[in-house]
Amino acid sequence: MKLLAGLFAAIVAVLAPAAQALEGKIVNLKVESSHVAGPVDVAVYLPAGYDAKRAAAYPLIIQLHGGGGNSGNMTGMAETLEAGIKAGLVPASVSVMPSAGRSFYMDYRDGSQKWETFIVTDLLAWMRANYNVPKTREGTLITGISMGGMGSLRIAFKHPGTFQAVASMEPGIEPALAFKDVNLRDRFWRDDALLQSIYGKPVDEAFWAANNPATIANTNPESLVGLGIYLEAGDQDMFFLHHGTEFLHRILFDKGISHEYRLVKGAEHVGPSIAPRFLDALAFFGRILSPPTSWTEGPAVKQARQRVDNFKRAAGYPVKEPDGQRLRVE
Structure with missing residues (x-):
């Protein structure tokens, strides 16, 4: 949808607190994969002074763009990430963003595309082979906005042994545990053709539930113990995504799963609130990497x-x- 592409462009346009040249650099590459129609365009951000032989690996932040976005959106994200590094919110980190279209970062029901598998296996292995990033769960982080917020949650919830933490901004998730309970308010921006191309025609409700973050958390909360979880949404979100985010927060709360949740007063899906909200998410990663034990x-x-x-x-x-x-x- 052109509308969604324009909206994500609006998100990226306001991500950087101030337009200024990066001190680090962005490398645009292609990653081959048998799991998706490749090669996949990826953008890799390397922080200023990146040292491929440094003894301590750099934290790796996998960033997932929103619907209509692509790896070119790394520029705005990297500017904000760099601002967070300079402010001491998060240590110098390597980041990667793949172009995934409107895939929801899903392994499709018909097996034609496997974006979740691509990210967890191909992309992660490729980053570990080519850059000085952690080879283990510790220091491996994932985040995303909107569609990317949904994708980052699902991937982290299904693979908690792979990621130390997830920070999900305004995730495109519904306040429901079953597909039959999703109402028009929470899916008006997703047409049937898109849903059926991913979840099956008709939608396979068991498959939908197995990939729904709220259902995963409700069914198997113990698997999430120890995973750093950050959720946030604006209370004026034009897609009503604060409903799904609040719903997931309540499930995590009721199941006793430690997490951080923010309902940002007056914040929309796009606009000037995005940059400081992304900095807050980065600060969460900073606290995960170096826990403030004095608290x-x-x-x-x-x-x-x-x-x-x-x-x-x-x-x-x-x-x-x-x-x-x-x-x-x-």
Whole structure:
């Protein structure tokens, strides 16, 4: 749809806090794959001073563009990433963005395209073979906006052993656990032809559920323990994506899965709110990579916790040790 292509261009146009030349560089390449119609255009961002032989690998951030976008959108994303690096929100990182059309980053029901497989196997292996990035889960991160927000959630939720964290911005997800419960408000921008090309004709409801982040979280929450999860959406989103994001937040909350969630007051799907919101997501990655232990283990915190625990005991309420991987739900 031309509308969606124009909207994603609007997102990218405002990503950089200020238009300025990159100190790092973007390399445009093609990656061969038997899983999708290739070769796939990819853009790789290398931070200023990138050292291929540095002892410590650079964190890898896989970025997934929105519907109508492509790897050319890396420019605006990289400018904001670089601003986050300079501000100390996130360490110098390598980033990659593939061109995926409007694939939803899915392995199609008919097997004709396998974008999830491409990202988790081909692209990740290619980055690890060619750049100084982590060879393991630690330091391997994934993020995306809109369609990319949906794709990043699904891929991370289905492969939590591959990614240390996911940061999903305004993800294109529905407030439903079953396809039959998706109403027009939450799918008006997806026509039947697009859905059926990916999920089957008619839509295979079991296949849809197996690839729906909310259903994955509701069915198998234990698999997400230890995965860093960041969700956000604007409360004025023109596609009503805040409904699906809030729905997923509530499932994670009720299942006791630790995560960070932001409903951004006054923020739209596009516009000047995007850049600071992306910086917030990068700051989350920074906290995942270097956890601020003083938030929960500092002297003042421990002293306050002891006092509150005493109040609990006096009231006859059981005292439990906190678990940083889970919400404090008792």
